[in-house]
Every structure is written in C-alpha cells, then in structure tokens.
Amino acid sequence: xxxxxxxxxxxxxxxxxxxxxxxxxxxxxxxxxxxxxxxxxxxxxxxxxxxxxxxxxxxxxxxxxxxxxxxxxxxxxxxxxxxxxxxxxxxxxxxxxxxxxxxxxxxxxxxxxxxxxxxxxxxxxxxxxxxxxxxxxxxxxxxxxxxxxxxxxxxxxxxxxxxxxxxxxxxxxxxxxxxxxxxxxxxxxxxxxxxxxxxxxxxxxxxxxxxxxxx
Amino acid sequence: xxxxxxxxxxxxxxxxxxxxxxxxxxxxxxxxxxxxxxxxxxxxxxxxxxxxxxxxxxxxxxxxxxxxxxxxxxxxxxxxxxxxxxxxxxxxxxxxxxxxxxxxxxxxxxxxxxxxxxxxxxxxxxxxxxxxxxxxxxxxxxxxxxxxxxxxxxxxxxxxxxxxxxxxxxxxxxxxxxxxxxxxxxxxxxxxxxxxxxxxxxxxxx
Numbered sequence: 001x002x003x004x005x006x007x008x009x010x011x012x013x014x015x016x017x018x019x020x021x022x023x024x025x026x027x028x029x030x031x032x033x034x035x036x037x038x039x040x041x042x043x044x045x046x047x048x049x050x051x052x053x054x055x056x057x058x059x060x061x062x063x064x065x066x067x068x069x070x071x072x073x074x075x076x077x078x079x080x081x082x083x084x085x086x087x088x089x090x091x092x093x094x095x096x097x098x099x100x101x102x103x104x105x106x107x108x109x110x111x112x113x114x115x116x117x118x119x120x121x122x123x124x125x126x127x128x129x130x131x132x133x134x135x136x137x138x139x140x141x142x143x144x145x146x147x148x149x150x151x152x153x154x155x156x157x158x159x160x161x162x163x164x165x166x167x168x169x170x171x172x173x174x175x176x177x178x179x180x181x182x183x184x185x186x187x188x189x190x191x192x193x194x195x196x197x198x199x200x201x202x203x204x205x206x207x208x209x210x211x212x213x214x215x
Numbered sequence: 216x217x218x219x220x221x222x223x224x225x226x227x228x229x230x231x232x233x234x235x236x237x238x239x240x241x242x243x244x245x246x247x248x249x250x251x252x253x254x255x256x257x258x259x260x261x262x263x264x265x266x267x268x269x270x271x272x273x274x275x276x277x278x279x280x281x282x283x284x285x286x287x288x289x290x291x292x293x294x295x296x297x298x299x300x301x302x303x304x305x306x307x308x309x310x311x312x313x314x315x316x317x318x319x320x321x322x323x324x325x326x327x328x329x330x331x332x333x334x335x336x337x338x339x340x341x342x343x344x345x346x347x348x349x350x351x352x353x354x355x356x357x358x359x360x361x362x363x364x365x366x367x368x369x370x371x372x373x374x375x376x377x378x379x380x381x382x383x384x385x386x387x388x389x390x391x392x393x394x395x396x397x398x399x400x401x402x403x404x405x406x407x408x409x410x411x412x413x414x415x416x417x418x419x420x421x
Contacts, residue, residue, distance in 0.1 A: 060240050064238045064240065068233055081240075148227060151228055198221060202217075208216065
C-alpha cells in the first residue's frame with residue numbers, strides 16, 4: 001500500500017473497482033507507461049483514432065464511475081463522460097504536458113461534472129430513487145439498507161466542495177494529491193474537506209448508529 | 216455514530232452505493248469518436264461570417280450609391296465653370312459603368328445568401344434565377360468597353376464561372392455543388408476582389 005492510498009481512519013479501503021487496470025492511479029504507473037501515454041496523446045492530437053481509443057479505454061471507466069457516483073443517473077453519467085472526452089480530445093492540441101494527462105483529464109472531468117450538476121439540480125429528487133435502485137441492483141451488501149439509504153442521502157446533502165472530495169477519496173479511492181490537482185486546491189485542503197464531510201455525516205447518521213450497531 | 220461505524224458504512228457504500236452496472240462505454244465511445252474525430256469538413260461560415268459578408272455587400276452597395284448619387288447631383292449650372300464635372304457627368308451616363316456597380320453589389324449579396332452548409336436540403340429557386348440574371352449582365356460587360364480593363368476583366372471572368380454554377384443550381388441540388396461554388400469563391404478571392412473593385416469604382420480608378 002502506497003503512502004498516498006486512501007484509507008478510512010487508517011483502514012485501507014477495499015474497493016474492487018480499483019483493481020481494474022483502467023482505474024490505476026497515474027502516479028503509480030511506471031515511467032515507460034507515462035512515456036507511452038505521452039505518445040498516445042501526441043498521436044490522438046494528430047487525429048489517430050486508435051490512439052484516442054486506447055486513452056479512452058484506459059480512463060473512461062473511472063471517469064464514468066465518478067460521474068455516476070456524483071449524479072446517480074445512468075444517462076446523465078453517460079452524457080457527462082461523453083462531454084469530458086469530447087472536450088479532452090478537442091483540446092489535446094493545447095495540452096502541453098505540464099501536468100500528467102490523467103491529472104488534466106480528471107480536472108476536466110470534475111469541472112464538467114460539477115458544472116453540469118449545478119445546472120441540473122432538479123435531478124436531486126430523482127437521485128434518491130435511482131440510488132435505491134442502484135443499491136438493490138448490486139446486492140446491497142450485508143448492511144442495513146435503511147442506513148445505506150440514509151448515508152446516500154447524507155452524502156448528497158453535503159456541500160458541493162465537501163461532497164466531491166469525500167466521493168473522490170473515500171468512495172472512489174483518489175489520493176489527496178489527485179483531488180488537489182483535479183479541484184485546484186492544496187492537498188491539505190482536500191484532507192480537511194474529507195474530514196469535515198465525515199464529521200457532517202456522523203452527525204447526520206447519529207440516529208442510525210445504534211440500529212447499525214445492533215445488527 | 217462513531218468513526219468505526221462510519222468507516223464500515225462508507226466501506227459498504229464504496230462497494231454498493233451507486234456502483235454503475237454495465238456502463239455503456241462502447242456506446243459513449245461511438246458518440247465521442249463521431250463528435251471529436253469526425254472528418255474536418257469545411258466549417259460553416261456561421262452567422263458572424265454571414266454577417267460580415269452581408270456587411271461587405273452593404274458597404275459595396277453604399278459605395279456604389281455614393282458614387283452614383285455624388286455624380287448625379289452635380290449641378291448642370293456649374294458645368295461651364297468646372298469642365299471636370301462634365302466628364303464626371305458623362306461617366307454617370309455610362310451605362311456599362313452603372314451596370315458594373317450594380318453587378319458588384321448584387322453579386323456580393325448573392326454570395327452571402329448561398330446556403331452555409333453543403334448539406335443544405337434545398338436552394339431557393341430565386342437564388343439560381345438571380346444568378347442567371349447576373350450571369351447575363353456579366354457576359355454583356357465582358358463584351359463592353361469597361362470589360363477591357365485587365366483587372367475588371369479578370370474579375371468578370373471569375374464571376375462568370377461562379378455565377379454559371381449558381382444559375383445551374385436546382386432546388387434539390389447535389390450535396391457537393393454548393394461546396395464547389397464556395398471553393399471557387401474562396402480560391403479566387405471573389406469577395407475581397409468585389410470589395411476592392413467597388414472601392415476603385417467609387418474613386419474612378421477604372
């Protein structure tokens with residue numbers, strides 16, 4: 001486990017999605033992979049569709065998952081993912097490589113997600129229903145579905161800055177360095193946002209603590 | 216709820232809360248590839264370009280109008296005292312020069328009115344009729360003394376080719392016909408040359 005890996009109060013997060021090749025954290029990639037990414041970016045910028053597809057295959061899963069976690073709607077997550085990659089491929093010519101491609105990609109992804117979600121706040125009403133459907137569809141785990149539902153609602157109720165940091169770090173496994181780069185904030189700010197989000201969740205879920213413990 | 220309970224709940228959430236089932240990544244890729252990597256077709260000029268073209272046509276028209284208005288209002292009484300004005304009045308009465316000014320303005324308007332996209336479904340029949348009328352005028356001017364001026368003759372010959380294509384446009388034209396016309400207009404710098412010719416005409420350089 002690398003020092004930057006996400007934890008829950010020191011406990012390593014076991015997120016099966018992170019085992020997929022497409023969600024490997026860029027910083028952990030060997031140098032030759034980064035060089036290959038640079039080549040792929042250059043080729044895609046020149047209009048090479050195969051190179052663009054390779055870049056897409058590597059990153060689309062993670063972008064889609066973040067979008068879906070944030071909005072809870074399959075169609076909207078698809079639209080967001082599409083917007084992100086159209087923007088990224090459209091601006092590849094302007095990408096000068098000062099930052100890692102992955103960092104830049106996720107900055108575009110987060111900005112696109114947040115901007116779009118601000119515009120479709122009315123989706124919030126639907127999210128709760130969709131969230132229940134999602135929980136049922138994935139088996140729901142061993143825990144109390146009421147608690148999970150309350151947790152989902154509490155996450156949705158978090159202020160935007162705290163919510164994105166919590167979802168990225170605690171749910172999706174981004175490092176604080178990645179979150180900082182994507183949101184344009186300091187690494188320490190990301191940590192404090194996650195900490196603050198956790199405090200709000202604890203308060204919001206306080207009524208469920210005993211029920212949860214009793215199971 | 217304590218930290219331990221929250222950690223457990225969040226761990227559960229990471230595995231079961233809004234986990235996308237079978238994300239449609241291939242379908243998304245198809246849309247991305249279509250939008251981001253579609254063949255770089257010639258970009259439509261769009262409203263700003265159409266506006267510029269219309270403004271250019273207007274400028275040509277205004278320049279022509281000023282030219283004719285200025286010449287036509289020369290008082291007859293002053294002609295005896297100002298011999299050069301007689302020559303100017305004579306120029307106004309030159310029908311070929313008058314027709315040239317009108318041709319430049321109307322052709323500029325016509326080119327601005329061409330459909331922006333080669334895929335435009337139909338062409339207004341008035342467009343091809345106007346093209347035919349201007350083509351006739353162009354050919355007449357080529358045979359007139361004014362058409363002997365090398366710069367004007369060159370422009371008129373290029374206009375003849377373009378206007379012949381416009382005149383032949385059917386309402387249900389082939390997709391590439393508008394594109395051919397636009398390419399010819401661009402390659403021969405027709406619009407800037409129309410503008411220059413109108414300005415030169417105003418200053419009586421021909």
